[in-house]
Amino acid sequence: MARLVYTCGVLNVVPAPVSVERGPAGDFAITAATTIYAPPDAAPVGVYLADVLRLSTGFRLPVLHDQPADFGVLLLLRGPDARGGESSYQLDVTSRSVIVRANTQSGLFAGVQTLRQLLPVESGGGPWTLPGVRILDHPRFAHRGAMLDVARHFFTVAEVKRFIDQIAQYKINVLHLHLTDDQGWRIEIKSWPRLATVGGSTQVGGGPGGYYTQDQYRELVAYAASRYITIIPEIDVPGHVNAALTAYPELNRDGVAPPPFTGVGSAIGFSSLHSELAITYRFVDAVLAELAALTPGEYLHLGTDEAHPMPGTEYARFLKRVLPMVAKHGKKVTGWHELLVADLPDSTVAQYWGTTDTNEEVAQAAARGHKIVLSPANKAYLDMKYDQDTPVGFKWAGFIDVDTAYEWDPGSYLHGVPESAILGVEAPLWSETLLGPEHIDLMAFPRLPAIAELGWSPRSSHDWNDFRRRLAAQGPRWTAQGIGFHRSSQIPWP
Ligand code: TNX
Numbered sequence: 001m002a003r004l005v006y007t008c009g010v011l012n013v014v015p016a017p018v019s020v021e022r023g024p025a026g027d028f029a030i031t032a033a034t035t036i037y038a039p040p041d042a043a044p045v046g047v048y049l050a051d052v053l054r055l056s057t058g059f060r061l062p063v064l065h066d067q068p069a070d071f072g073v074l075l076l077l078r079g080p081d082a083r084g085g086e087s088s089y090q091l092d093v094t095s096r097s098v099i100v101r102a103n104t105q106s107g108l109f110a111g112v113q114t115l116r117q118l119l120p121v122e123s124g125g126g127p128w129t130l131p132g133v134r135i136l137d138h139p140r141f142a143h144r145g146a147m148l149d150v151a152r153h154f155f156t157v158a159e160v161k162r163f164i165d166q167i168a169q170y171k172i173n174v175l176h177l178h179l180t181d182d183q184g185w186r187i188e189i190k191s192w193p194r195l196a197t198v199g200g201s202t203q204v205g206g207g208p209g210g211y212y213t214q215d216q217y218r219e220l221v222a223y224a225a226s227r228y229i230t231i232i233p234e235i236d237v238p239g240h241v242n243a244a245l246t247a248y249p250e251l252n253r254d255g256v257a258p259p260p261f262t263g264v265g266s267a268i269g270f271s272s273l274h275s276e277l278a279i280t281y282r283f284v285d286a287v288l289a290e291l292a293a294l295t296p297g298e299y300l301h302l303g304t305d306e307a308h309p310m311p312g313t314e315y316a317r318f319l320k321r322v323l324p325m326v327a328k329h330g331k332k333v334t335g336w337h338e339l340l341v342a343d344l345p346d347s348t349v350a351q352y353w354g355t356t357d358t359n360e361e362v363a364q365a366a367a368r369g370h371k372i373v374l375s376p377a378n379k380a381y382l383d384m385k386y387d388q389d390t391p392v393g394f395k396w397a398g399f400i401d402v403d404t405a406y407e408w409d410p411g412s413y414l415h416g417v418p419e420s421a422i423l424g425v426e427a428p429l430w431s432e433t434l435l436g437p438e439h440i441d442l443m444a445f446p447r448l449p450a451i452a453e454l455g456w457s458p459r460s461s462h463d464w465n466d467f468r469r470r471l472a473a474q475g476p477r478w479t480a481q482g483i484g485f486h487r488s489s490q491i492p493w494p
Contacts, residue, residue, distance in 0.1 A: 011131065012473030013117045014449050015171055015456035016466070023132030026095030030119070030128035035072040036063045042075045044226065045108040049073070052112070056122040056480075073098045073115075075108050087173070087228075088138030091115060093130045106228035110137065110171050117169075123480035141410065143373055143424025144455035145174035145232075146448060148440070149383075149431040151181035151243070152264070153203050154210040159437050161223050166444070166483060168227035170452035175224055176232045176301060176426060182242035182261045182271050186211045187233070187294075191286045192248065199243035204432055206262040217294055225296070232334065233291055236303025237284060238310055238318050242271040250279055264432040269306030275314040285325045292329035299349065300326050305336035316342050323348075334373070340365045349423055352414065353377050355397050363416030371423040374410050380451050382443045383430040386486055392433040393443060402488045406450040406467055411459060427451040438484050445478055445485035446471055468492060 011020060030053065038046025046063040054060055061073075068074055074097055089102040089111035100111035114137065118130045146167045148160065155163075164175060179187045185199030188211060200211030212220065224231050241251075242261045249257040253274050261271075273280045291300055302322065307315055319342035326333045327345065334349040340361045349371045352362050355378040366372055374380070377397035384400040385393040398404075405427075411419035427448050434440060449471060468491050475493045478485045487493055 011118065011133070012470045013114055014467075014470050014474055015453035016458075016461040016470065017114060017135045017137040018458055018461075019136045021134045023093055023134050025132055027132050028093050028095060028098050028130045030057060030059065030061075030073070030130070032059045034059070034061050035069070036061050036075070037068040037072060038063055038065065038075040039068075039077060040065050042077045042105060042108055045105055045112060046075055048109070048226070049075070049112050049115070052116060056116075056119065057126060057128050059128075071096045074100070075112075076101045077103070077105070077108065085138060086142075087171075088136075089114075091133065091135040091137070093118070093132050093134075095132070098130055106173070109168075109228045110139075111135075113169055113171060117474075117477075121476040121480055123476075139171065139456045140458055141422060141424035141455045143174055143426065144172050144452060145176055145373065145424065145426030146172050146444070146451075147176035147178060147375070147426055147428035149178040149181070149429060150186050151178055151184045151203075151236075151431070153205075153207075153431040153434055153436075154184060154186060154200070155431075155437070155440070156210070157212065157216050157220060159440070160220055162437060163440060163444075164220075164224050164227055164229060166441075166481075167448060167452070168229060170449045171456050172448075172452050173229055174232055174424075174426065175229050176234060176428070177220075178234045178236065178428075178430075180235050180243060180303075181240045183263075184209045184211075185243040185247065187217055187235075187291070188213045189287050189290050190214065191290065192283065194247040195244055195287075198247040202260050202262055204262055204264055205435075214290070214294060221294065221296065230297040231295070232297055232299050232301050233295055234301035234303055235287055235291060236305070237322065238273040238275070238280075238315065239269055239271060239305065239307030240303055241273055244273075244283070245271060248283070251277070251283060253277065269308040272307050272309040273318070275310065275318040280318075281321055281325075284322050288322075288325050288329050288331075292326075292331050295331065298332050299334045300329075300331045301351075302326070302333055302335040302339065304339040305353070306338070312341065337362055337372075340370075344370070346370065349373055351375055351426065353381075353428070357413055358415045360416075362414060366417045366421035370421070372414070372417060372421055373423050373426050374413060375426045375428050376408070376413065379405060379408050380425065380427045381430070382427050382447055383433065386488060390486070391442075392435075392439050394430075394433065400447065402446055402450055402468075402471070402490050403464060405447040406454070407464060408454070409459060409462065410454055425451055425455040441484040442486050445483055446474065446488060446491060449474065
């Protein structure tokens with residue numbers, strides 16, 4: 001692993017690339033006369049780069065699609081270093097050109113994110129010089145996720161798009177949206193319209209809540225896709241369903257709708273569907289059918305956590321009936337690791353949220369061939385407070401300052417779960433205490449980039465002191481982007 005040290009200074013790229021070498025052929029200055037070449041099948045990435053550079057440098061650089069010159073910025077969908085598979089890229093900077101090579105658009109996009117971080121801070125006024133380097137890079141894990149809970153507090157389409165833009169910079173490629181919970185149902189289901197109109201009408205603290213129409217949701221899916229991010233939608237069943245129960249009395253055993261729930265905390269896990277009611281399965285199947293139709297990605301997330309009122313045998317019976325519905329609608333299942341008690345198709349992915357580094361059920365599932373996404377609550381939960389002074393968040397899984405978020409190895413974290421069983425990592429941001437985007441910023445930054453680095457960078461690059469230094473350099477970028485991050489005392493912010 002080449003250290004990220006460059007003779008004219010130090011490169012501060014997060015996540016750390018696989019290898020960085022000093023380029024012998026000089027630095028490249030972006031000026032008003034620079035052109036971007038992107039062949040037609042790389043054009044979206046070229047346009048994205050031009051937009052990003054317009055915002056930072058003020059230059060409106062043209063994106064050319066015909067014969068490439070050998071100068072300027074070139075995005076090439078051919079001739080990359082073949083080592084890394086999907087999302088791998090090579091970035092070469094010389095005094096004549098900046099060339100990003102990749103096999104896929106998502107690889108070019110990852111290279112563009114690195115390129116952005118080689119430039120001076122957006123608000124600095126230039127000159128816009130890129131240091132001469134050769135970078136070879138590819139991800140360690142396929143799934144590098146962030147989760148946003150839009151159920152406890154609703155976030156608008158614009159707020160979710162803003163979050164997508166933030167996380168894309170750190171090569172996150174999955175956005176898991178927690179769309180339903182006790183406090184709100186946030187996605188329009190046309191065959192069960194009251195889920196959104198009634199179930200979505202409030203939130204924690206009793207505010208007006210909200211929901212996404214299917215058109216708005218499609219807009220979010222498309223926006224994420226334009227950043228090479230796949231949305232995994234979560235419908236949480238059989239627990240965490242109070243909002244649905246308020247909308248349809250017939251989903252309740254006594255036929256009486258409960259009042260809306262706008263609280264938090266100790267009441268978590270109080271609601272449940274009823275495994276013996278036939279309507280329960282019509283409801284779940286209808287929701288999954290519409291959700292699958294809205295989802296280009298492979299997975300639907302079924303929640304499956306904390307269904308406390310439902311006895312274990314019923315829980316297994318419920319899942320046994322519901323799992324084949326997901327397959328019928330052409331999707332694979334992912335869910336919180338509680339679902340491992342059920343008999344599952346091999347393709348089922350379990351998301352581990354426990355706070356211990358041993359879990360027998362997860363280890364056995366990995367041995368049977370299931371893939372695991374790691375979101376250990378005491379490391380990766382972005383809704384935990386940094387320390388006792390953090391104004392929002394919880395502390396049930398402990399305080400999580402940046403070192404705690406960073407100092408673990410997904411490949412060897414869970415006893416008996418080998419690296420080959422790890423699909424990736426995901427940082428969940430639960431929103432019981434988050435009142436708006438300013439709280440998303442505060443809790444996600446700087447910890448989300450720490451989890452993103454664990455998902456992308458090779459184990460051999462793991463180094464707290466080096467990470468702190470690189471992370472510190474992101475601070476002024478966040479300020480320039482209007483991200484109100486937490487100025488953790490562990491990081492030497494400039
Ligand atoms: C646990 S982790 C939950 C969520 C809460 C979160 C708060 C999991 C699958 N369930 O319902 O929002 O804790 O930190």
